[in-house]
Amino acid sequence: MGCRMKKNILLLLIIVFTQLHLSGLTQWMQVSLRNFSTNAEHDIDIITGDTPQAETIDTASKGGIFWQHEISGNLYRNITFTLENDLLVSEMSHEFKNSFFFNDARFKFYYRNGSQYLKLQYANRTCNPAATKFLNIPDMGHNTQQQMIHNTALHYKGNHGRFHISLYGNLRNLDYEYLTIEEDEVFESESAWDNDIYSYAEFSCNISDQWRSFISGYYKDDLNNSDEFDDSNLGIGLEFDNRFDFFNALKTKVVYYNNNFDSIDDEKDHYFLTEARYTKRFGNSLTGFVTYINRSCYDDDQSQFFRISNMLRVHAKYTYQIRNLKDSFILTGVKYNPENDGNLIFGEVNQYLLKDIYLTAGAKYASELFSTCFVKCEYFITPLRSVWINNKFTDFNNKPAQNIISLGTTLIF
Amino acid sequence: MKRRLIYLILLGILLYFGCEKLSNPEYNIDTSACNSCGECIQICPMDAIEFGPDGKAVIDQTKCNQCGKCITICPKDAIH
Numbered sequence: 366m367g368c369r370m371k372k373n374i375l376l377l378l379i380i381v382f383t384q385l386h387l388s389g390l391t392q393w394m395q396v397s398l399r400n401f402s403t404n405a406e407h408d409i410d411i412i413t414g415d416t417p418q419a420e421t422i423d424t425a426s427k428g429g430i431f432w433q434h435e436i437s438g439n440l441y442r443n444i445t446f447t448l449e450n451d452l453l454v455s456e457m458s459h460e461f462k463n464s465f466f467f468n469d470a471r472f473k474f475y476y477r478n479g480s481q482y483l484k485l486q487y488a489n490r491t492c493n494p495a496a497t498k499f500l501n502i503p504d505m506g507h508n509t510q511q512q513m514i515h516n517t518a519l520h521y522k523g524n525h526g527r528f529h530i531s532l533y534g535n536l537r538n539l540d541y542e543y544l545t546i547e548e549d550e551v552f553e554s555e556s557a558w559d560n561d562i563y564s565y566a567e568f569s570c571n572i573s574d575q576w577r578s579f580i581s582g583y584y585k586d587d588l589n590n591s592d593e594f595d596d597s598n599l600g601i602g603l604e605f606d607n608r609f610d611f612f613n614a615l616k617t618k619v620v621y622y623n624n625n626f627d628s629i630d631d632e633k634d635h636y637f638l639t640e641a642r643y644t645k646r647f648g649n650s651l652t653g654f655v656t657y658i659n660r661s662c663y664d665d666d667q668s669q670f671f672r673i674s675n676m677l678r679v680h681a682k683y684t685y686q687i688r689n690l691k692d693s694f695i696l697t698g699v700k701y702n703p704e705n706d707g708n709l710i711f712g713e714v715n716q717y718l719l720k721d722i723y724l725t726a727g728a729k730y731a732s733e734l735f736s737t738c739f740v741k742c743e744y745f746i747t748p749l750r751s752v753w754i755n756n757k758f759t760d761f762n763n764k765p766a767q768n769i770i771s772l773g774t775t776l777i778f
Numbered sequence: 779m780k781r782r783l784i785y786l787i788l789l790g791i792l793l794y795f796g797c798e799k800l801s802n803p804e805y806n807i808d809t810s811a812c813n814s815c816g817e818c819i820q821i822c823p824m825d826a827i828e829f830g831p832d833g834k835a836v837i838d839q840t841k842c843n844q845c846g847k848c849i850t851i852c853p854k855d856a857i858h
Contacts, residue, residue, distance in 0.1 A: 451816075461821045461851050469816070488829075501824050501843065511825065520831050533831040561838075565831060585840065594840045617786065628840045630802055641786050642810060657786070658808060658858065661797055672797035673804050676858035678811070702858045705803050707849055734850050761850065 390438040395431075397755075397773025402426035405459045405765035429455025429465070431771075440474070447473040457496055459765055463511070466493035480524035488516040494542070502541065502559060512556075513540040533565040560588040575607040596626040598636070614644040632671055635663040653681035677701040686717060690745050693717045706733035721745040735761045749777040803844050809834040811856035818848035818857065 402425075430453075437447040451469040458465065469490045476483040491513045502509040518535040539559040544552045562585065569579035580601050587594035602620030609615070622636040639659040646652045660673040678700045686693035697712040713727035721744060728738040737760070743753035752774045760766040807818075812834040819827045819835065826841035827848065835856075837848075849857045 461847060463820055463823065467820075498823070514825075516828065518831075531831070535828075537828065539825060559825075563828075563838075585838065587840070596838070596840045626840060630800075632800060633804075639789065643786075656808065656810065658806075660804065660806065662800065670797040671800040673800050674806070674858055676808065678808070678855075700855055700858075704799060705805060705846070705849060705858055707855075707858055709855060711855065729855075731850075734846075 390436055392437075392776075392778050393433075393435040394776045394778075395433045395773060397431050397771040399429040399431055399455065400426055400770045401429070401455070401458045401460050401767065403459045403765045403767045427456035427458040427460075429453065431455075431773075443476055443478045445475045445477075447471075447475075449473070455496070460767060460769070461764075462498075463500065464492040464497040466496035467491060482520075482522040484518070484520040486516070486518040486520075488514075488518075490514040500541065502539075502543075508544040509541045510543070511539060511541050514538070515540075527571045529567075529569045529571075531565075531567040531569075533563075535563040537561045537563065558589075562586045562588065575605055577604040577606070578602070579604065593627050596624075596629075598622045598624045602638075612646045615642070617641040631666070632664040633662045633673070634665065636673075637661045637663070650685065651681065651683050653679070655679050672704065674702065674704040676707070688717055690721065690748055691715060691717070691723050691743075693723075706731075708732060709734075718742075733762065735759055751775050803846075804839065805837055805842060805844065805846070805849060805857055807835050807837060808856045808858060811854045813854050813856075815853060817851050817853060821847050821851050823847065 432450075432452040434450045435447065437445065439445050449469075449471040451467075453462075453465065453467055455465040467490060469488070471486065471488040474485045492511055494510055494512060497510055500509045500511055515538040516535060518533070520534075521530075521532045523530050537560070539561075540556065541559060542554050542556050544554055564584045565581065567579055567581040569577055571577050578601075581599070583596070583598050583600070585594075585596040600620050600622045602618060604616070604618045606616045607614065618638070618640045620638040622638065624634050624636050637660070639661075640657070642654060642656045644652070644654040656676070656678040658674075658676045660675075661670055662673060663670050678698065680696070680698035682694055682696040684692045684694040693716050695712070695714050697710075699708075699710045701708055709729060709731035711727065711729040713725065715723060715725045718724050723743050723745075725741040725743070726739065728736075730736045737758065739755060739757040741753055741755040743751050745751045753772075755771045755773070756768070757771075758766070758768045809832065814829065814833050814835065816829075816835070819829075823845060824841045824843050826838045826843075827835050828838070830836035
């Protein structure tokens with residue numbers, strides 16, 4: 366299977382690259398050297414998770430390289446493509462990652478023709494098992510380890526007058542290995558696949574310029590299990606989207622979902638989602654928005670409404686200097702999310718220092734979870750090429766603090 | 779417009795104070811804030827997060843074990 370997949374990927378690459386001369390390409394590339402350090406105690410096994418009995422673990426600073434590359438262009442008249450590739454090669458560390466050596470490639474092809482839109486996407490994530498932690502696959506215990514993930518997705522959107530249709534399907538394959546214990550206590554590694562199909566359909570109608578009603582259906586089939594991890598819902602909703610003038614815009618959505626799943630609480634069978642986002646501009650310098658999202662459910666058995674989560678986010682940005690390369694600005698905001706202990710306050714400043722050099726600094730404080738700050742200095746060699754150094758420090762409430770220094774370059778050509 | 783905003787605020791107050799909190803938490807993504815960086819996908823120990831139709835991250839609630847790691851790592855604080 367792996368050999369055949371490699372051939373397919375190679376064939377796809379050859380087909381794409383033979384077409385590249387047909388049109389101009391835009392490439393974006395970012396490469397950074399990383400250094401990770403932590404104050405972790407010797408009490409965490411970075412392979413299996415929290416295991417107090419773990420042997421002494423090396424907590425010295427670790428190095429790595431992160432390479433992101435994106436190529437986009439036109440294949441034919443209405444067909445565009447994007448190739449994205451992220452490669453991380455890093456020493457194992459206490460950083461919050463599942464794999465420290467992976468390549469994530471995404472091939473996206475778009476077809477746009479007036480009111481029709483079609484996207485075909487194939488994504489492949491390949492991990493080096495020697496630098497990858499264990500996953501907790503349902504029903505498989507705690508000794509599974511991802512090797513490769515394939516995502517093949519198709520998305521169609523079409524407008525037919527006042528009516529719109531959106532169809533989406535995604536076949537996902539997770540290739541993993543797990544350990545089995547034989548009678549004589551010999552551990553054997555076996556390969557397996559976890560296959561899921563995700564599908565979504567939405568039909569909507571524009572009632573007026575501002576109002577839209579829609580119905581939707583979602584279905585997930587876990588092909589490995591009978592129906593325990595299957596999931597489906599039907600939704601019906603109303604959306605209001607209006608830009609009143611240049612300074613004010615409001616978008617709201619209310620949706621009712623009828624859920625049908627076995628692995629989640631029955632209380633969530635009748636599920637309500639309410640979203641509102643109000644955007645306000647004060648002249649050209651000060652902008653802001655308020656977002657409110659509520660998730661609630663109604664339990665038939667108890668004849669009672671329950672709130673699942675509330676999220677209120679207030680965000681403001683003041684731009685005090687407009688420049689060609691980057692604006693100088695201050696932004697600040699708060700997020701109120703009591704049900705998930707996600708309350709936080711954040712701020713960021715971007716300041717022009719001197720000839721083509723910019724300094725960005727930010728901080729974030731979440732009382733229940735973490736506090737973090739970063740400083741980034743970027744020098745633009747040309748408007749499309751820059752080098753930068755970034756330092757980010759995070760102090761988690763229940764995990765070791767970590768610091769990441771990155772030295773990188775960003776190129777557009 | 780002011781009337782609509784007042785209705786929204788009243789609805790929010792009603793939804794917040796009028797309902798009892800569900801015992802089990804649930805995490806979701808604010809798609810308007812998500813920047814599709816994929817950090818949450820790389821950290822999820824249950825392999826429960828993947829990109830959805832619009833290229834934004836989506837949490838598969840049947841796989842999620844509510845560990846909350848994604849909420850700490852999201853650079854845009856889009857998970858709630």
